[in-house]
Amino acid sequence: MPDSKPLWTSAEIEAATGGKLSGSPFEATGITYNSREIVPGDLFVALQGARDGHEFAGSAFGAGAAGAITVRPVEGGPAVVTADTLRALEALGVASRERSPHVRRGAVTGSVGKTSVTQAIKAGLDLAGPAHASIKSYNNHIGVPLTLARMPRTVERAVFEIGMNAPGEIAPLSKFVRPHAACVTTVGPVHIEAFANGEAGVAAEKASIFEGLVPDGVAVINGEVDFAVVLDAAARKAGARLATFGTSAGHDARLLDFQPIEGGARIKAEFYGKPLDFTLGQSGFHWGLNSLCVLLMLDALDVPLDTALQALGDFQPLAGRGQVTVVQAPGGAFTLIDESYNANPLSMAAGFRSLGAKPVVEGGRRVVVLTDMLELGDQSRTLHEGLIQPIAAAGLDLVHAAGMEMRRLHDALPPTRRGLWRETAAELAAEAAKLVRPGDIVMVKGSNGSKASLVAKALGALGGSA
The missing domain is CATH 3.40.1190.10 (Mur-like, catalytic domain)
Known part of the structure; x- marks a missing residue:
């Protein structure tokens, strides 16, 4: 059954963080540090990072925040004032575990x-x-x-x-x-x-x-x-x-x-x-x-x-992590596997193997659209070029790519497997209709920061929905 007690009271927040209440006592039913995610009754934690969360306290209270954790009193509503809001959030987490x-x-x-x-x-x-x-x-x-x-x-x-x-x-x-x-x-x-x-x-x-x-x-x-x-x-x-x-x-x-x-x-x-x-x-x-x-x-x-x-x-695949959609494009349907949330050499190889095992209709192809894998340091070139082996082992038909690191793989591919290459995912997404044909199974995969999701979204939109 739902918890009849609030998630946090201002007194509990004071006790957990060592802070002091400024304003009237309050009860919170949720907690967030993002003022754009506030729902009525939330506790707003004014974290100080690239932007100072205190700048958004007014917006948070306007959206219905019950109270805040801050380093100074703020206008718009009550707050538990602490020396450091991140440390206060940590203390609140520990108190939650201990209670x-x-x-x-x-x-x-x-x-x-x-x-x-x-x-x-x-x-x-x-x-x-x-x-x-x-x-x-x-x-x-x-x-x-x-x-x-x-x-x-x-x-x-x-x-x-x-x-x-x-x-x-x-x-x-x-x-x-x-x-x-x-x-x-x-x-x-x-x-x-x-x-x-x-x-x-x-x-x-x-x-x-x-x-x-x-x-x-x-x-x-x-x-x-x-x-x-x-x-x-x-x-x-x-x-x-x-x-x-x-x-x-x-x-x-x-x-x-x-x-x-x-x-x-x-x-x-x-x-x-x-x-x-x-x-x-x-x-x-x-x-x-x-x-x-x-x-x-x-x-x-x-x-x-x-x-x-x-x-x-x-349990079904999460968004960008293997979701399968049949896209009813004007010229004929194709299957889209959206693996656009993230990528590294291990997950690439696993994805290729899975795609290679999927049956295709006559005339259909197994196609991958790849964007750069990030944070690979001085091994990036070797690891991108190294994808050619699991691609061949999986028997994939065609590889499209975007990004300067994926250019290395693209250049190493045999001409029979080499599809389009563009400098950015946005450029490749703009040519989505050229990447597939009816009967294809296409997997989109790349690091989140290299924007593979733009290509997945553009391919999905060929069926008339964004």
Whole structure:
């Protein structure tokens, strides 16, 4: 049942943050730092970054904010005045965690698949009882404490996504969450420009999520990655109970077979020695191992296996992360797979393999539209050119590309596979009608910052809707 108490009272905010109320006491039913997202009853946190949130306090109160957390009194409504609003948000997150000791908490990190795995876990938690989770990709030094501070008092379970851009970011966030179970989905060359030792540094950073585990917490580890030994060592150092997933014998969850089917896939696996045969609402090959990660996390958070399997069967791809649409273009229909939210060498290879396995009608082609992968440092050229191998292995027919880094791949492709190249995604999007023909299956993939979504949106609009 819904929580009958407010999310926060001004007195509770004062106690948690050490701040002092300016104005009348208030009760808040939600919390945000973005004045454009205010709904009546929210608490507005005036963070100080590139723009000072205090400039928007008036707008927040005008939109119905019940109160604010600030560093000085503001006009328009009551505020709890603190020395530092970000520290106050962190303190509020800790207070939320401490006032709900009954909540079983999970945490998710990894080079690929964090958001989708987090939301798939949340789907299982929802079926098991009142649950809470990160929204969007709220996984950084603001998003994690904000998600904690938003946690209703009455939930039974919660899951938090934890990300990073540089060394030293994951462990402090995990210590905020204090998870009962934490997982690393995979490790790969993502954000490697921030690490002097490249992928090994990424692995160590991801492994630091286990530092926040409660005593006897569960560490869920992908045993297939090159740096599994790093993850294993970190989990053991933290005193965690290990649960591993992979394809070889000896894993707690072992993938035996993955078969794409209409609308998803069928999985055969072993789960703690028990044979499993279940369906997914996802068709990407990477979801074979992702599903086992989800099952191990849900098991560690006391969700029954039948409930977990039901959640996986119903869970659909998130926006920009594998959504499939049949576009009824004027000349004839084609299938669009929107993978435009993000990309790195691991997810590219997985996407190519999945596309290559999809059947096409006579005359149809398997087409990819790619934009630059970002934050790869001095390995960017090698990693972009290296995509030629998984493209060939998947048997893809045509590759269109945008961006100066993808130009390297485009130039290396054989003429039979080389489609259009444009300097920007916007230029390629403007020529969307040239990228496909009836019967094609086309996948759009690239880093969010390289605007692959513009191409996906333009291709979808060929069917008459933006």
